[in-house]
Amino acid sequence: MNSAIEVTGLHKSFGRTHALDGLDLTVARGEVHGFLGPNGAGKSTTIRVLLGLLRADGGEARLLGGDPWRDAVRLHSRLAYVPGDVTLWRNLSGGEVIDLLGRLRGGLDEGRKQELLRRFELDPTKKGRTYSKGNRQKVALVAALASDAELLILDEPTSGLDPLMEEVFRECVTEERDRGRTVLLSSHILSEVEALCDRVSIIRGGRTVETGTLAELRHLTRTSITAELAGPPNGLARLPGVHDLDVRGNRVKLQVDTDQLDAVLRQISESGVRGLNCAPPTLEELFLRHYQSEAVAR
Amino acid sequence: MNDLTGTGTLLRLALRRDRVMIPAWVLPLGLLVIATRTTISGLYPTGAGRAALAASMATNGSLRALYGPVYDTGIGGLTAWRMGSTGPALAGLMALLLVVRHTREEEEAGRLELVGAGAVGRRAPLAASLITGFGASLVLAVFITLGLLAQGAAGALALGLAFGGAGCVFAAVAAVTAQLTETARAARGIAGALLGVGYLLRATGDAAGPGGPGWVGWLSPLGWAERLRPYADERWWVLALFAGSALILVATAHALVARRDLDAGLLPSRPGPQGAGRRLAGVYGLAWRLQRGALYGWAFGYAAAGLVLGAITKGAADLGNGNRTVADEINNLGGTHNLVDSFLAAMISFLGMLAAVYVVQAVLRLRGEESGGRAEPVLATAVGRIRWAAAHLVVATAGSAALLTVGGIALGIGYGATVGDVSGQLPRMAGAGLVQLPAVLFVAASAVLIFGAAPRMAMASWSVASVTLAIGLYGPLLKLSQWALDLSAFAHLPKVPSAPVTAAPLVWLTALAAVLTAAGLVAFRRRDLG
Ligand SMILES: Nc1ncnc2c1ncn2[C@@H]1O[C@H](COP(=O)(O)OP(=O)(O)OP(=O)(O)O)[C@@H](O)[C@H]1O
Ligand SMILES: [Mg+2]
Numbered sequence: 029m030n031s032a033i034e035v036t037g038l039h040k041s042f043g044r045t046h047a048l049d050g051l052d053l054t055v056a057r058g059e060v061h062g063f064l065g066p067n068g069a070g071k072s073t074t075i076r077v078l079l080g081l082l083r084a085d086g087g088e089a090r091l092l093g094g095d096p097w098r099d100a101v102r103l104h105s106r107l108a109y110v111p112g113d114v115t116l117w118r119n120l121s122g123g124e125v126i127d128l129l130g131r132l133r134g135g136l137d138e139g140r141k142q143e144l145l146r147r148f149e150l151d152p153t154k155k156g157r158t159y160s161k162g163n164r165q166k167v168a169l170v171a172a173l174a175s176d177a178e179l180l181i182l183d184e185p186t187s188g189l190d191p192l193m194e195e196v197f198r199e200c201v202t203e204e205r206d207r208g209r210t211v212l213l214s215s216h217i218l219s220e221v222e223a224l225c226d227r228v229s230i231i232r233g234g235r236t237v238e239t240g241t242l243a244e245l246r247h248l249t250r251t252s253i254t255a256e257l258a259g260p261p262n263g264l265a266r267l268p269g270v271h272d273l274d275v276r277g278n279r280v281k282l283q284v285d286t287d288q289l290d291a292v293l294r295q296i297s298e299s300g301v302r303g304l305n306c307a308p309p310t311l312e313e314l315f316l317r318h319y320q321s322e323a324v325a326r
Numbered sequence: 327m328n329d330l331t332g333t334g335t336l337l338r339l340a341l342r343r344d345r346v347m348i349p350a351w352v353l354p355l356g357l358l359v360i361a362t363r364t365t366i367s368g369l370y371p372t373g374a375g376r377a378a379l380a381a382s383m384a385t386n387g388s389l390r391a392l393y394g395p396v397y398d399t400g401i402g403g404l405t406a407w408r409m410g411s412t413g414p415a416l417a418g419l420m421a422l423l424l425v426v427r428h429t430r431e432e433e434e435a436g437r438l439e440l441v442g443a444g445a446v447g448r449r450a451p452l453a454a455s456l457i458t459g460f461g462a463s464l465v466l467a468v469f470i471t472l473g474l475l476a477q478g479a480a481g482a483l484a485l486g487l488a489f490g491g492a493g494c495v496f497a498a499v500a501a502v503t504a505q506l507t508e509t510a511r512a513a514r515g516i517a518g519a520l521l522g523v524g525y526l527l528r529a530t531g532d533a534a535g536p537g538g539p540g541w542v543g544w545l546s547p548l549g550w551a552e553r554l555r556p557y558a559d560e561r562w563w564v565l566a567l568f569a570g571s572a573l574i575l576v577a578t579a580h581a582l583v584a585r586r587d588l589d590a591g592l593l594p595s596r597p598g599p600q601g602a603g604r605r606l607a608g609v610y611g612l613a614w615r616l617q618r619g620a621l622y623g624w625a626f627g628y629a630a631a632g633l634v635l636g637a638i639t640k641g642a643a644d645l646g647n648g649n650r651t652v653a654d655e656i657n658n659l660g661g662t663h664n665l666v667d668s669f670l671a672a673m674i675s676f677l678g679m680l681a682a683v684y685v686v687q688a689v690l691r692l693r694g695e696e697s698g699g700r701a702e703p704v705l706a707t708a709v710g711r712i713r714w715a716a717a718h719l720v721v722a723t724a725g726s727a728a729l730l731t732v733g734g735i736a737l738g739i740g741y742g743a744t745v746g747d748v749s750g751q752l753p754r755m756a757g758a759g760l761v762q763l764p765a766v767l768f769v770a771a772s773a774v775l776i777f778g779a780a781p782r783m784a785m786a787s788w789s790v791a792s793v794t795l796a797i798g799l800y801g802p803l804l805k806l807s808q809w810a811l812d813l814s815a816f817a818h819l820p821k822v823p824s825a826p827v828t829a830a831p832l833v834w835l836t837a838l839a840a841v842l843t844a845a846g847l848v849a850f851r852r853r854d855l856g
Contacts (some may be wrong), residue, residue: 105708121598132707153597
């Protein structure tokens, strides 16, 4: 039993909307797992199924070795959750909410709470209604991070944080990982995912389209090449992994899958290279590609 | 762009959102007035019969407190008498709910911010919601006027305007309270409390005999509604009181809105504690914390209403045995022979039916927490759904029991003080109050079932409470058939203290409530949250 989360072929519809359409997700124990996808891809829905708040229509979901629907209460004492949209009780102070959620989960570390309050520069005496969006998120974050849960489920936890606080958040998650905790982090912020995550799953339209370590994903990225050649290029179009080929006389522009780079460069150099510009692969480009093809598909 | 830019757009939005809510208030209220007219002409066809009814009313403070004085014994006059005391209060309730809904509630939900960023002046939302509240009140006025036209145009118009005027004043009251507080709940609470005070002032003023404090009725817009005297030589100048006070309140609300920031109220909010106290330790602590404010408010209202109703009870005895009509009237409401006890039973039953309103709002907290996204973080901790729901239901049940006890005790003190028997009346009436609990629990259980099985329709729970209340208040007068009266759980309760306590109905009502609650909770455990 190595995986903290194991989801296969998950289905969930709301009326006519198929929010989840055969989603797979595996999160190993002790890893920080990035969970990405465009708006409406089904990230929050997956998380809410994992929390037993929604009931799946089909597929298999295991959480910490248990069934997220039937064993919800037992499992919840071992995890902490930060919702994407934090709403607080208007007349409870932030400190009260943190303590309350901690007690409901079965205890929280008072020293760690104080430390987190200080690091996140959060005033716990304010009432729920007077917190800004970012500060509401900090309340939920402090409550989650101060717990001794073995699994943290964070749904876009930094969407309201300023860059300084985002930095604090990254430090905290790194510390959590070093303590051996598992983190499922849904996010739209690429740099955050690159900085924190061991592995990533990208979903789209309720389906998993890509999953793997960051290195594996980098492998899926494309390098863009612009070359000035001695003669007209030949045979490039036939090579596997070449995209967006644009030939103008002796000038050639193309994108190439990183794993085909070698073959393509060899082919180019056959025509004699006068000038070469190579843009390194970025994850951003990969993500955008997945996000965009979603827009195209719709 | 001036302060009022965009009022028209917001108004259309409000009317679109209220296309069910406004008719759902206006139609039943208007039809109730028309049905009352029909019933009265059926029950008291002759002038002599109506005169006898009126004569008995004049001597009885208690009935005057409930229904106000009879100014005229025509069919129209008696309709105005019967509807003119509670009807305008209901119109006021409608208007204040509408205005808070479009002002503070929108602001609290953050939707006003979205709207405010568009081409909308800062006073436009207030103006649009006031127009909505005034408009609904005036539509009701027109409806009633048209419905009673056959009884004489002037009286019909006056009664319509009594409703409409009260509606407009409480729309304006709500416009002010919505500026003062930060939450819609508090804005509704303060405006509702003012409505309650207005009702009690009117009742006290009406109950006062010659030389008594009859003038206090003039302090209440609900008293004005009556003193407009529809069908009895209408005093049209009273309309100026409505118009003047509404104008002053509207101006106040507009001045306040110009002075404050979006989202802020004028009543200051203080910082809270660093951390949770020992009592905020679990779901019960949380449910109590969230519900106690409303309960305190209700308890205060129960204490006040109980004392006033108790104090005027003795008047029912002054009636003597000679008057058949009034005796029938009271007995219709409360049961058998002893008129004082019948009256007390009617009042206890009235307090019980109001507790049904309390319990519906307390149960609907569950839905509010759920749809507001505040249930999610709690249910993501080691708290099961049933336990979470049970905590709120225990608070709702205990709260209802507490209200009924407080109401009973206050009634006992109020009545006991007038007959010098507080020690005897207090426990008797407290017990009578608690007898109402099974029916209250039945209404609560219906709400739980709707919440569990059809959460999107949770608001329909209100109709259970209002049907119960309407049947209880108007059923006997409208001579509804028995099966219709039986729709109200309260119809099955023993009419204590005028009738002995019988255990059977209490047991089966409680059992039924338990079954419905269990069914609701099972359905809740099986469904999606959201
Ligand atoms: N309670 C609901 N009722 C109906 N449709 C829903 C409900 N919850 C989610 N959906 C739909 O399911 C789909 C997935 O939504 P979800 O919230 O999981 O997306 P997400 O990936 O979290 O998006 P975002 O990045 O915007 O947070 C969307 O099309 C959404 O409209
Ligand atoms: Mg989401």
